[in-house]
Amino acid sequence: MQHTADILRRLCTHGVDFVVVGGYAVVAHGGTLVTQDLDVCCDFSAYNLLRMQEALGDLHPVHRMTPRRLPLHLTRDNCRGLKNIYLDTDIGQIDCLGEIMGVGDFKEVKRRSLRVDVEGHELFVLELDALIEAKKAMNRPRDQEAILQLEALREREGEMGPSFSVVSLTVRRGLCAAHAGLIAVLSLVPVWLFPPSAGGVPGLDKVVHFVLYGLLGALLRWAQPPGRGGRRGAAWVAAAAGYGLLLELLQLTLCAGSRGFSWGDALANTAGAAGGWALAQWVLARQNSRGT
Numbered sequence: 170m171q172h173t174a175d176i177l178r179r180l181c182t183h184g185v186d187f188v189v190v191g192g193y194a195v196v197a198h199g200g201t202l203v204t205q206d207l208d209v210c211c212d213f214s215a216y217n218l219l220r221m222q223e224a225l226g227d228l229h230p231v232h233r234m235t236p237r238r239l240p241l242h243l244t245r246d247n248c249r250g251l252k253n254i255y256l257d258t259d260i261g262q263i264d265c266l267g268e269i270m271g272v273g274d275f276k277e278v279k280r281r282s283l284r285v286d287v288e289g290h291e292l293f294v295l296e297l298d299a300l301i302e303a304k305k306a307m308n309r310p311r312d313q314e315a316i317l318q319l320e321a322l323r324e325r326e327g328e329m330g331p332s333f334s335v336v337s338l339t340v341r342r343g344l345c346a347a348h349a350g351l352i353a354v355l356s357l358v359p360v361w362l363f364p365p366s367a368g369g370v371p372g373l374d375k376v377v378h379f380v381l382y383g384l385l386g387a388l389l390r391w392a393q394p395p396g397r398g399g400r401r402g403a404a405w406v407a408a409a410a411g412y413g414l415l416l417e418l419l420q421l422t423l424c425a426g427s428r429g430f431s432w433g434d435a436l437a438n439t440a441g442a443a444g445g446w447a448l449a450q451w452v453l454a455r456q457n458s459r460g461t
Contacts, residue, residue, distance in 0.1 A: 172260040173207050176225070177292060183224035186212040188282045188293040190269055190303065192315065197285055197294045200318040202311075206262035210278045210295075213267045215248040221265065228258035271306025272299050297323045345388040349412065352381050356416040357423055378413075378437035379444070385409050386445025402450065406443045413438030 173193060180187060189197060191208025211217060222230075222243045230241040233255040241256060254265040268274045272281060272295070281299040284291055295303065301319045304312040389405045417430045 179224040183220050185221045186217050188278050190295045194295050195315050208264045211265045215245045218248045230256040230258045233257045269303050271302040341392040345392045375437040379441035382438040382441030383445035386442035387449040390446045390449035409442035410439040
């Protein structure tokens with residue numbers, strides 16, 4: 170699975186719009202099907218296909234179904250009319266499909282997909298019911314084996330509820346929102362409930378601000394869609410800093426007499442958010458590089 174994880178990481182990093190289908194989707198849902206290639210359903214717009222080509226470029230992709238195994242060479246013009254692309258790369262096979270039998274075109278496949286954690290990446294994976302429909306439409310011997318596993322998984326999911334991986338993005342964003350709410354409460358309660366320098370330690374309140382906003386920055390990075398977090402870091406850190414600045418200003422009106430505006434607190438908030446985001450980015454990058 171390591172090579173497949175590397176291909177997935179590349180697609181995510183380059184912002185390719187795709188949904189994992191086929192045998193690897195069965196594995197993502199908890200099945201034990203052995204698969205040697207990666208099947209994805211893609212948006213076959215020229216823009217998306219060129220991103221896919223860029224993601225796989227240094228893996229020397231070639232067309233697996235052509236007698237001469239021609240290298241992949243897509244342009245805006247020759248992308249038109251393509252429906253499927255079957256590739257061999259230096260580290261494995263990937264089949265890019267424009268539609269899925271039994272489900273429909275990419276738009277329908279995307280609509281019937283779930284965002285899940287797979288090999289350390291957050292991806293769109295075809296949902297169980299749609300995957301079963303696709304396997305029944307193909308109905309090859311290996312598809313029949315997959316159907317048995319998928320129906321067992323669906324029955325188990327009905328008894329136990331969806332797995333953590335299926336709801337993880339929602340949970341992460343919920344945690345992020347909850348922590349932002351906690352910061353607001355701690356910022357706006359009367360000062361005697363949350364003293365700025367408990368125990369007479371100078372600057373302790375700045376440390377508290379740094380830690381609270383560091384966790385907020387880390388949660389914001391953790392809650393980003395695949396392949397986009399790195400490019401949006403500055404914007405999200407600025408948003409967290411702006412949130413802290415807003416709370417500082419609200420203290421002037423809502424907490425008059427007990428709290429006040431502090432540029433030191435605002436600076437600690439910004440530094441914490443940037444540090445938390447950077448730390449989460451580093452951790453996620455290490456996970457992705459290891460495929461874990």
